[in-house]
Amino acid sequence: MQDGNALPLSTPRPDPVGVGLPQFYIPATASLQERRPRTLKHGDTFAVFDHNGDILSGAGSPEGLFHRDTRHLSHLDLTLGGVRPMLLSSTLRDDNAVLTCDLTNPDLFQGERMVLERDLIHIRRSKFLWDRCCYERLAIRNFSDQRQRLRLELRFAADFADLFEVRGAVRPQRGALHVAEIGADTVLLAYTGLDGARRATRLRFDPAPASLTADTAVFDLDLPRRRRCSVHVEVTCTEEAPQQPVRKAFMLAIRDARRALRRSSSRAASVATSNEIFNEAVRRSVADLYMLMTDKAGGPYPYAGIPWFSTAFGRDAIITAYLMLWMDPEVARGVLWYLAEHQAMAEDPAADAEPGKILHEVRAGEMAELGEVPFRRYYGSVDSTPLFVMLAGAYLERTGDLATVRALWPNIAAALAWIDHYGDRDGDGFVEYGRKTEEGLANQGWKDSHDSIFHADGGLATGPIALCEVQGYVYAAKRAAAAIAAHLGDLERQGTLEREAETLRERFENAFWCEDLGTYALALDGEKRACRVRSSNAGHALFCGIAAPERAERVARHLMDTPSFSGWGVRTIANTEARYNPMSYHNGSVWPHDNALIALGLSRYGHKDAVTRLFEGLFAASEYMDLRRLPELFCGFPRRRGNGPTAYPVACSPQAWAAATPLALLQASLGLGFDPWQGRVRLDRPYLPGFLDEVCLRQVQLNGASIDLLIRRYGNQVVASVPVRTGDVSVVTIS
Template sequence: MMDAPVPMVAAEDNTEPQNSHAMTLKHGESFAVSGPDGELGGGSQGFFHRDTRHLSFLCLRLNGARPMQLSAGLQADNSVLTADLTNPALPDNGFGAPLGRGQLHLRRTRFLWGGTWHERLAIRNFSGAPCRLRLEFHFAADFADLFEVRGRRRALHGEHHRPDFKDNGVHLSYTGLDGIRRQTALCFDPPPRLLEAQRAVHELVLGANGRTTLFLSVRCGEGQELPPRRGFGVALHQSRAARHLSNAKLARVDSNDTLLNAVLRRSVADLSMLVTDTPHGPYPYAGTPWYSTPFGRDALITAWQTLWLDPGLAHGVLHFLAAHQAREVNAENDAEPGKILHEMRQGEMALLGEIPFRHYYGSVDSTPLFIMLAGAYLDRTGDTDTLQGLWPHIEAALGWIDQHGDSDGDGFVEYLRKTPNGLVNQGWKDSHDAIFHDDGSIAEGPIALVELQAYVHAAWLAAARIARALGQATRAIQLETRATELQERFDAAFWDAELGSYVLALDGRKRPCRIRSSNAGHALFGGIARPDRAAQMVRALLEPDAFCGWGIRTVTSRAARFNPMSYHNGSVWPHDNALIAEGFARYGYRQAAMQVFSGLLGAAGHDPAHRLPELFCGFRRRQGEGPTLYPVACSPQAWAAGTPIALLGVCLGLRFDPARRTILLDSPLLPPSVDHLALHNLQLGGGRADILLRRGGNGVQMEVLEQTGGVQVRMLPAA
């Protein structure tokens, strides 16, 4: 048995330059995290495939020295990393003369495609004299499980095999305790002069103004591979063609506001990177780097946010989650029949059961959200054939709510984990301290969350719409009756007049957690809130103790556990705000929704990439300053990327009537900075429309630029 490989270069060379930030690439089941200069310096960096690190170290040395970074960046669509480098001062150019700093230009171009890392290194000599260079790649593959990279310790590991050398590369491999052999194949073009277990050495001679190009491919697993030079070009062409085909299905937005345009373009680019093709259709992985895997809740909400843009994502999410719906009781992974997946992992630790996340069902809200999305997909598309195929899975999910969701029979759905390795809290705020009482004490389960009851209410109504569309009127009436009864019970148990809000949760003893939280805003989103409660709730959520100027905090600044730097107790989550804003609009408070949208647009405007992260700190907004970043927030993250798309649809009042082939804009509002906005390629039932909205003296005016396939467009004026 061989030990895990150790990089051969000195430890001090492993650190990233100060003030640098990680660069992330993703395609399919693979992602890579590197420094901006393209180096993998150990730590949490690496090239990962299916939750295993296939390349843990990669550095480039030029006559023994590390090249200096000039600039680096990702293409606007996140697909290609480019780093421009130059040489430090070198004592010898290979012909007996020194080589001054900045005489060589090195350009690294890298992208991922089909489980393979493709890299091109172009070098040009500007020194005016020939030079002889020794170019070295140092590399290592530790095959660490992603959870191990994140800090989990393992007592035992599998076997690292001896390198298998080829004419132009080397295969590194490892057999895990799960019996699976994992392989990393490095291939160089042209072949290096010297190839060792952790080093490839090229010797180059460049004339004055001479140039050369080298290629490297790193493939995960077995399979035939084109030579790196040809493979680079073929894969780059395939990736561009795939992105073009995918983008052609999407609606597009253009306005006079450059910030709004940039934020929406970034959102679409981030989602394009995070969406992975599966046998069941496209599926948005939750976020990079550590959540680049299927999550149920995240994908359901992301698909909900983007329904108006492209309902095809919801189609893929529904079919994927239906295929992985739990079919039996298994306490080890919190599974129960009909329950919808929380998280799925493919690494060695998951396959061995060292962590419960191979197929983990520890989210209490994924199941009603699955039914809600199915109903929203029907509303958007009228696709009853798809819903007919999904109906057994919807019925199974409804059965879980009835048979397992309400563990104590009080009429509310609760959670209590079944495995000690699982999540203590199983709503979207899943930190251990996220659910608490007004004195700061942690609530003990079973926990009935406020937003969960809203989701169940909305799920029953969505299932009723589906049942009616499938000709099951009796079932629809039954579900509608249950939703009405739940709304009455909910208001009696959760409303707190002193708070002016619904409480955060009921604990296991049915004591209310009397906290004003963003969760209560989901009662508006799910439609369970009584209409006469809405105005008071909207005011409470926009008070300064809740709305920090960038968005609505997870809990108010008066809460016992408030900390603007915490994960769930005072921070601002974009997706949370998007759902609340949709709730505002649902009850007629569209201007309040616009206030949330404006705050988040301002936050995105302070990001160099115009990107909303997973969350940011909940400090009060200050003039001339951006939001305070949360240090380990995922960025990009799927439901954060979907937030601007969702909020635009909410503020425009976008709705669809497939039966009448009509696109509706109900009392549309434009952001304050927008005078005109065009929606292109807005699709419905095989037809499409292009629409122009202008700010006018009496509000928003609409012009239909083009409509095909029998699609009609109507605008409903403000009441």
């Protein structure tokens, strides 16, 4: 689509994916870890910068300013005197509100003559996002004893690439870029896509540049000795006319951004411990979680991760909400309402949708709107639906909020109906998956790589596939729904669901248990042959409570043995398996959220020593991570003394369920639970790892009351006390 001022776009780069590689493959032509990018997010907008605060996008780079799955700024680089400044430091505020990059000049020459010695000009870049806009303040200070006249340049570009193009997809056709509209202090860049939608980026500068073109703003600085000046830049993902001058807009927006973050996180309980490094890790986790939150009509919703998954995912949001439920149950409420609102109502093979099924993923970019990728509103996950029911039950158990769960009951009932009818494709009592079209995801559990479900000889399983953990989720969902039905007074439905859960448990034990392996099979293939593979999936059977106690003990032992436990965490599959590769996405790597669910399962069955080993391993891993931030995953190489874990090249960071992992590990260690009906907080066989002598949970809410809970370790004994109590709430410790 073109108009008189449009410039047609060609394919941006050669196809990096190639023929025959898996669908929706994320190419790794360069490691994200090499650049240690800095990320910001607000609402449906996120940004990825390099350490200098620049955007230097290229093949394999996720850098850019993105809004609703479109890259609105694909290049931004700062030069001083024609050269890139040197980095002094680059850091995010503890609350993720602002990225601050401190830069200085290198030695500057004219020919062979030095005209400015290094380290005399300081530049502080302060960047943040608010309401579809990236704000930046450049504070420039002259520390020399002489007046300095310098040229500062900002070069910029907007390619309006769809996120899937940035990930590596190549489109035979694209829409059209429009000729830039240039004013004294403003540039408007725009693009009309093949979907007919016009997308625009507006850049404003204060003061007005000495010269401004479609891709460069030039500022001629005249700095007296020991004096400073500032330049403000505003990049908005819209062509709406601004209401405020740039400097005033910056100050109002930074105030509103900080207030919003404080307001959203203030409802949550907080953690303080005797270990300051762990405190830093928890602060970063909490800050990441609330940065990833996006306000929806029904409440806060955690987007999955940056850069590739900054959108609403069903499975990720449910698990994130579950892992942080003890701290902030309002997140679970928001997730439940959003997913109920978007529950499938009819069959749609292209979207893998069936009545009652819970969402997998939502996308708003051009390619999704055109159907070039199937994710506009996509339902291709087999586990989101039982996890939705599980979360509803856990939310009720945490809060006693029967009114919300009563209102959600029709959605819960529809999800249960999907499980029994559409989920059980062949009537054998297990829930299986199989995509409806070739464009859908081939594997639809959380391990959704093309090669993640396989047999002992390495041969890929063919569908429909019944995953080990999904049967556990269904069991737990029916138990949760039975408890909800009891609270709603439907005793007949309660009894039916409890019987169905018990029947499933017996079938699961008979079909999935592998006596010689001492664990549960990864899956059953379409011919009901067990995938006899030692995997972390079996740990989810402990999390769900479907495992028989005597078998749970053997599963725990298998998970914590050397083939599965790397020293940092449990690998997705053991190093004895045919497809083991510690550098793979799902076949030997370590996923923090996977370990968090396993830890909760180990705690359920009383294996606190194993919980402690997981907790210690993942905490030790976080000590080596940039910003103490656990990423989406890391490689499964064995832990070696004096060395940190090996990074995975394209792991998202931050990732919501990874950010929630330290909170869940703390819960698993303490055996923290709630009884809203009796107004009690429970500690079931509490234990603390060796790196924590004391933990204080502040402002833990229950039934409108709150407590501060202080837990101290004395050798192998743990003692809990309540230094602050507001309202009617008590604490009970189970030895």
